[in-house]
Amino acid sequence: MQKVWEATELEYAFLFTVRKVNSINLEGFKPFFNDMPIDPYIKGNYRSRxxxxxxxxxDKLIKLPHGHLFQSKNYNPLLGDIKREFAELDDALIELDIFKNLVLAFTDSCKLHPEAEIGVHQIRTTxxxxxxxxxxxxGIHQDGTDFIGIFSVARDNIIGGETHLYTAKKEKPIFNKILHPGELLLVNDHEFYHFTTPIKPEMPAPGTRDVFVLTSPSLLIE
Known part of the structure; x- marks a missing residue:
């Protein structure tokens, strides 16, 4: 049931697709996931962001001033209507060509307007x-943006973490897949709800799932 964007360039032209981003050497990202601040807005200290x-x-990235993540409770019943503040991405990460390649893969695939604002969330789940x-x-949700990209960087000693897409919250998923390192899932947020299943260790030791989530608009406010 996967559908790639139509020939037209009308807004919201595609529904969802998965692509492999071959221009990115994932090893260059991995050190930047080892020193991540804990997300203070969820219980359990298992997520860094x-x-x-x-x-x-x-083809050049312009970093915008620091902002606060804000979503309505209509989209995020757990943390909606709260201004959330997170540390900025590491400057050394932003300077990498592979980081620029990732953002350009998202903007080009979604055919974003040249002035579109993009939020890049760096997330480790342990x-x-x-x-x-x-x-x-x-839970099963929409983000309240136009386009979402989920890029898998690494899966270390985990099972689970399967991403699902739904046309409605109470329907069965129309797409389910574990995103393997190097894969980018692109989703029209107006058309689908999404969810990722919990992770647990494959072997009796800690496990991690590292991803970048890109959104446009960014969902950030001053």
Whole structure:
């Protein structure tokens, strides 16, 4: 049931697709996931997060001023109507060519307007033999943006973490897949709800799931 964008360039032209981003060497991202601040807005200390926002001008990234993540309770019943603040992405990460390639893969695939604002969420979800990690504690949801990209960087000693898409909250998923490192899922947020299942260790040791989530608009406010 996967459908790639139509030939027309009308807004919201595609529904969802998965692509492999071959221009990115994932090893370059991995060190930047080892020093991540804990997300203070969810219980359990199992998620770490950074967040920055950008625009693209002539294949160059322009970093925008620091902002606060804000979603309505209509979209995020767990943390809606709260201004959330996260540390910015590491400057050394932003300077990498592979980071620019990732953002351009998102903007080009979604055919974003040149002045579109893009939020880049860097997220690590952890689990242990005693605790699951929950990539989507808000449950089946929409983000309240136009386009979403979920890019898998690494899966270390985990099972689970399967991403689902739904046409309605109470329907069965029309898409379900574990995103393997290097895969980018692009979703029209107006058309689908999404969810990612909890993770647990494959072997009796800690496990991690590292992703970048890109959104446009960014969902950030001053």
């Amino acid at each position: 950074r967040l920055s926002r950008f625009t693209v001008a002539e 689990c242990s033999p005693d605790n699951l990690g929950n990539p989507a504690p808000e």
